[in-house]
Amino acid sequence: MSALDELLLARSGPMTTELVQHPGDFGLGKVPARLAPAGTAKAICGFCSTGCSLKIHLNAEGQAINLTPDPDYPVNLGMACPKGWEALTPLAAPDRATTPLLRDAHGKMQPVDWTQALTVFTNRLQSIQAEHGKGAVAVLSTGQIMMEEMALLGALAKFGLGIADLDSNTRQCMATSHVAYKQSFGFDAPPFTYADFEVSDVLVFVGANPCIAHPIMWQRVMRNRRNPAIIVVDPRRTETAMAATLHLPARPKTDITLLYGLAREVIRRDAVDAAFVTENTNGFAEFASFVNAFTPERVCAETGLSRADFDRTAELVTRPGARVSYWWTMGVNQSHQATRTAQAIINLALMTGQIGQPGTGANSITGQCNAMGSRLFGNATSLIGGYDFGKPEHRAHVGGILGVDPAVIPEKASRAYDKILDAVEAGEIRALWVIATNTAHSWVNSGKFARLRDKLDFLVVQDMYATTETAQQADLVLPAAGWGEKEGVFINSERRLGYARKVARAPGVALSDFSIFKLVAEAWGCGPMFAKWTSPGAAFQLLKQLSRGQPCDFTGIRDHAHLEAEGGIQWPYPESPAVPQPAAPGRERRLFADGKFFTPDGRAKLLFDEPVPLPEPPDAAYPFLLNTGRGSSAQWHTGSRTDKSAVLRKLAPTVPWIEINPADAAPLGLITGQEVAVRSRRGETKALAVVTAIVQPGQVFMPMHFPEVNCLTFPAYDPHSRQPAYKACAVALDVLPET
Known part of the structure; x- marks a missing residue:
């Protein structure tokens, strides 16, 4: 029996396993990754960046059966939003990806085992690199997986697989804040x-x-x-x-x-x-x-x-x-x-x-649960740990801690998300590995991604579900564990590192992203490069060392258990000199109380430019300006998780709608509940009208949670952060006849 078979067999017992170096097909072995004992366990919520703690109630087998908000955690103080209350529900969804799926010669997705999936993954990507160059493969990642997983992925892709271009969907929400803080304060x-x-x-x-x-x-x-x-x-x-x-x-x-x-x-x-x-x-x-x-x-x-x-x-x-x-x-x-x-x-x-x-600050509210972890350790725009790809001394330092040759570390940051897709369009990138994100739905001017699919020789999607718009276009789907089915750290908006415990087993043969990345390393032949990454706990210790001396220094945090015991800890929290954790109930610390910033001279920079007009203002053909955004506290991003909950579906509309001011609705003869066609220069969709003074005359609003919305949006980008401008594009409305 191979080590991979042992891993999967062990999943049916009272204890799951994580991956370590071990002789076998893919160098797998077993170390305990125990479910919590009966009673309660705590886990940081895996939806948004608030970083709430949830008390998970467990049965005698240590499996999660219910949850309540944690009254002692300094973030949420016993409160939870609808998504938090329903956080366990998406794990039991009937459309979970439970086994690898491979598209056959007839275009049908067929179940395969992990050995075949990894062989196909490796052979296809390596052959594409051999034919078209290392740069012909790119990775589109996420702000949703654990800090340790993000770090392992970034190291694996760039140092092990030779993939220079890796960006995450954090580009869609937090790239601007990252760049603004870095330019103004010297660090994100x-x-x-x-x-x-x-x-x-x-x-x-x-x-x-x-x-x-x-x-x-x-x-x-x-x-x-x-x-x-x-x-x-x-x-x-x-x-x-x-x-x-x-x-x-x-x-x-x-x-x-x-x-x-x-x-x-x-x-x-x-x-x-x-x-x-x-x-x-x-x-x-x-x-x-x-x-x-x-x-x-x-x-x-x-x-x-x-x-x-x-x-x-x-x-x-x-x-x-x-x-x-x-x-x-x-x-x-x-x-x-x-x-x-x-x-x-x-x-x-x-x-x-x-x-x-107290009570001050220029404060960016983050979007995703671990966008802050992605910004620091994703290895995309900054070298892992907030270092600079362009500095030889930084590459040597990172290589020394991780045990990799600095020569394999790229000398420049990744191209941004939009530039990666441009390279697909130009035929330079021929394969994408998409992880825990739904590009086909969420990317601006989404029709472009649909067209680009035909330009790709191979598309791999690694996700909890095989039913997302992106996974349905994949050649290979790798089934991943979700929040609650693995362990690791999220960093929230206020820089608080919080521990998310494993409280459930992933279905079928789905594995944690950390385990999948280890499997890929072994199958690719670069497993020894990641010998130190034996578990999420071991990875945390590596990231601690990478943080030493950085503004985000958290070397004073012992381990996951320390985070759990303290109710999360904000960075910086250096080991020396010791930083005492503030007393309860606040346990909160601010930056820059001393007026010293992270620039070379310790001074913040005041930066500015002249305002620039809208890239696509309304005109006679497209007279309305479309704004998009969150529609309900019961909806999250593309709905791949929140749509699994009957409770959340009852709390939010299930079809696209568009808000229009009464002054604009009257000339159209439009009333609430009528169906309208919404047209931009890029696409067309249908929505139900909501006539309301919430929006100003000349403006309309649609929630971002429905795939039809981004077929309309205009692909403008901030020149510094390369973040898309989802919030303003010109559209026209046509009232549709009743059916």
Whole structure:
């Protein structure tokens, strides 16, 4: 019996196994990866970046049977959103991928065993590289798998398989924040803690709807006893805007103009923290000169805001002694000028000294559960651990810790997601390995990906389900374990490392992503390069060493058990000098309290550019501007998990809808519930009309969770982060006859 057979046979017993070096077909062996004993276990939720802890209730066999929110965890304090309550349900979905699937000569997907799947995987990719060069294979990864898995994948792909191009779907949500922080602060370093929601006097949400997108964060806002002013900058009157003190419905993508105008008001109203700016920033004089042109008259003319609302906003953010915190997410990040818009927010915090102290900060709310782990350890835009591919000393350092020859480490970062797909279109990339993401649904102008499929010689999809839009196009599907069926660490929006425990067995012969990556390494012939990566726990120790001396240093965290016992730990948490964990109940720490940043001179940079017009404004043929976003707190991304829950399906619409203002609906004779055709220059789909003043005249809104939506969106990209601009494209509407 081979070691692979032993691995799969052991899955039926009371204990599952993980992979280590061992003689056999693919170098597999067994070490215990025990399910928790009967009672309860804790695991960080695997949906969004909030990072809630859930108490998993277990039967006598240690299998999860139910869950409740963890009342002792400093993130969610006993609360959970609908997705958290239903987190176990997707694991039992009937369409789980339970065995590898290979497309036969007739185009049908047929079950195969792991030995055949790995042989086909290796032979096909190696032959493509042999014929077309190493660069003919690329990887599209995720922000959903564990930190240790992301790190192993990045190391395996780039150091072992010779795949230079690896990017993740984090590019769709958090690339802008990563780049904005790195350029301004010298490192990708969100400065805040969730406690800041509760102690701010003024909270400014720009392109963020936490009521729906991050409900537990919104609950933290509701716990604020300082009677805070809440300002929401959003073209749509979202649920968060409805609860705000002041809603600023700026025209789409004019938020950068508004922010520059507010910076001018900060200077005019003498609200600049001169000492902080002088000692801790660079570029203020140039920035002050630049924003002088953004008069209230110009701002109001370009944004469509009233002078009264603009003046009231300026008064609130410059109020003497007030703690002001700025928060942004996809409404900023998914823009054609996203990085400079995020930095316009950062500049406001810097020039007023509103950073590093309670209730302050320029604070990016992350999207996916482990997007922060991807940003630090995904090995895509930064060398694993936040290092620089272009520096020989960094490659030598990383190679020394991981035990790999620095010569195999690429000298430059990966191409971005859109550039990878462009290379597919150009015939340069002939094979893709897609992991825990659904590109065919989620990528901007999704019709392009459908066309590109014919350009690929081989498509591998590694996922929990074989039914996603992308998996249905695959040549080979590798069945992966999901959240709760494996162990590892997620890093949340506030930099908190949290441990997710294994509480269920994956179905059939599905394996954890970590195990699949180890299998691939052995099948490819580079297994010895990853001898140190014996388990997620061992990988955690490697990543600790990579973090040493970095801004994200967490060498003071002993292991997974330490994280579980402490209720998660925020980085930095260096081993020496020791950083004491704050006492309960807060257990939260901020960055930059000392005014020192991670740039070479320790100063933050104020960065700016002139506003750039919309790439595709409405016109006579396409008179409406389409915005997209989260539709319900019961929906998540492409619905591949939330759609498995009958409870969540009852809490959210199950068909696409489009919101339209009454002033626009009337000339069309359109009423709520009628079906309309929505057309852009790239595609067409159908949706049910919702006539509502939530959207402004001339604008429409559709939720992103349905595959039809991204056939419409316009493929514009921020020049710095290469993040797609999902939030603004021109569309036309046609009322369809009743059937």
